[in-house]
Amino acid sequence: MEEVEKAVQLTGSHNSWRSTCINLIASENVMSPLAWRLYNCDFEHRYAEGMPGKRFYQGLEYLDEVELLAIDMAKRLFRAEYADLRPVSGSLAILAILSAFAKPGDPYVAPSVPAGAHISQAEFGAAGIRGLETHHLVLDEKEMTLDAEKCKKVIRDARPKLINAGGTVLLFPHPLEELREAADEVGSILTYDASHVLGLIAGGEFQDPLREGAEVVGASHHKTFPGPQGALIFGSNPDHYRKIKSKIFPGLVSNHHLHRLPALVVTLAEMLEFGREYAAQGVKNSRALAQALYERGFDVLCEHKGFTSSHQVIVDVAGVGGGTWVAETLEKADIILNKNLLPWDDVSRSREPSGIRIGIQEMTRFGMKEKEMETIAELIERAVIKKEDPAAVGADVREFRQDYSRIKYCYDATNFKYEFNVI
Numbered sequence: 001m002e003e004v005e006k007a008v009q010l011t012g013s014h015n016s017w018r019s020t021c022i023n024l025i026a027s028e029n030v031m032s033p034l035a036w037r038l039y040n041c042d043f044e045h046r047y048a049e050g051m052p053g054k055r056f057y058q059g060l061e062y063l064d065e066v067e068l069l070a071i072d073m074a075k076r077l078f079r080a081e082y083a084d085l086r087p088v089s090g091s092l093a094i095l096a097i098l099s100a101f102a103k104p105g106d107p108y109v110a111p112s113v114p115a116g117a118h119i120s121q122a123e124f125g126a127a128g129i130r131g132l133e134t135h136h137l138v139l140d141e142k143e144m145t146l147d148a149e150k151c152k153k154v155i156r157d158a159r160p161k162l163i164n165a166g167g168t169v170l171l172f173p174h175p176l177e178e179l180r181e182a183a184d185e186v187g188s189i190l191t192y193d194a195s196h197v198l199g200l201i202a203g204g205e206f207q208d209p210l211r212e213g214a215e216v217v218g219a220s221h222h223k224t225f226p227g228p229q230g231a232l233i234f235g236s237n238p239d240h241y242r243k244i245k246s247k248i249f250p251g252l253v254s255n256h257h258l259h260r261l262p263a264l265v266v267t268l269a270e271m272l273e274f275g276r277e278y279a280a281q282g283v284k285n286s287r288a289l290a291q292a293l294y295e296r297g298f299d300v301l302c303e304h305k306g307f308t309s310s311h312q313v314i315v316d317v318a319g320v321g322g323g324t325w326v327a328e329t330l331e332k333a334d335i336i337l338n339k340n341l342l343p344w345d346d347v348s349r350s351r352e353p354s355g356i357r358i359g360i361q362e363m364t365r366f367g368m369k370e371k372e373m374e375t376i377a378e379l380i381e382r383a384v385i386k387k388e389d390p391a392a393v394g395a396d397v398r399e400f401r402q403d404y405s406r407i408k409y410c411y412d413a414t415n416f417k418y419e420f421n422v423i
């Protein structure tokens with residue numbers, strides 16, 4: 001069939017294209033070769049509902065053991081009392097948490113989208129689907145952190161059932177201890193959406209939400225945490241987990257995409273072993289890239305505080321063509337990143353925002369360090385500021401990328417014997 005040939009061809013083209021690009025999308029990453037190998041397995045074809053040992057289907061003897069390993073390792077890595085790896089996406093994990101602690105019509109507090117929230121935290125995402133009355137935490141736009149005093153006032157006034165900190169634009173840690181004080185005053189649960197920074201948390205960088213006052217953490221595990229696409233929930237209070245569990249199943253997930261689980265065991269192990277090194281290098285790289293862009297005339301946010309403490313760099317490009325033009329021009333040069341709303345942009349401008357967001361985690365995994373960040377800044381400068389032909393810049397991008405094709409911070413996949421084939 002013509003369509004099949006086309007799909008095979010398109011998939012191949014995508015694979016080889018993205019392997020020669022400088023990938024800077026802050027929400028993406030690549031699995032290690034061993035995780036990727038285990039992902040392609042028969043678990044993909046199977047069904048499980050419920051918890052290991054208490055399934056509604058037969059045939060899961062081996063899967064149960066794999067899932068228990070993953071749960072145990074996630075608890076260890078995040079020093080949590082419980083972990084549930086069944087949510088198949090971050091948005092569903094967030095919806096499960098919201099559903100466990102708030103009913104339709106209940107007040108709820110989260111950052112606004114221009115202030116860094118993901119759509120799932122917002123009134124037009126999962127919070128709206130759950131019918132919550134959303135109030136916004138207040139961002140200090142200069143500092144790019146939540147304004148603790150103003151947020152406390154919002155919480156005292158709104159008396160929410162649930163506060164959902166964390167977010168998708170996250171340069172600096174949120175003031176969780178202060179939010180927790182206000183949460184305790186009004187009897188609210190403090191949750192943290194760690195989707196973006198999960199790999200940094202695992203590596204001891206950024207902030208540790210459970211130690212700083214958050215009680216429940218929901219996160220996708222494929223952004224800075226380099227696992228397969230999917231999500232998890234963990235936390236400090238087993239009573240909370242009883243409420244969350246039934247929202248996951250039978251609430252929102254029936255089968256939980258089982259082939260994720262062996263790949264997750266590998267990723268969790270690699271993060272336990274190499275996570276500190278990876279996360280530390282990641283933060284060094286984002287700071288180095290921010291500094292190098294700043295020196296080339298880019299309006300990088302938060303120069304006065306070292307630009308960033310995470311894997312992200314945010315640049316105001318309103319003066320050099322706008323977020324859409326810059327992102328599309330860089331794509332023509334095989335530098336892949338996304339346009340992004342800045343805190344002062346109106347939500348209605350999401351198709352024409354003033355900013356771009358850059359994430360260094362994937363290129364860090366391929367072995368890039370501070371020196372390579374300088375090269376990336378120079379390539380971006382050539383396409384965006386010097387207005388060089390993007391195709392010419394792209395040729396240099398592809399040549400540069402050739403030296404960074406092996407994933408670091410992981411086990412050597414050739415050390416393991418596989419006795420199974422993909423059918």
Ligand SMILES: *Cc1c(COP(=O)(O)O)cnc(C)c1O
Pocket residue numbers: 027088089090091092094117118120121166167168193194195196220230231
């Ligand atoms: C990416 C993201 C999500 C959603 O994750 P999906 O797996 O894409 O559904 C939720 N919250 C935050 C903060 C995110 O960055």
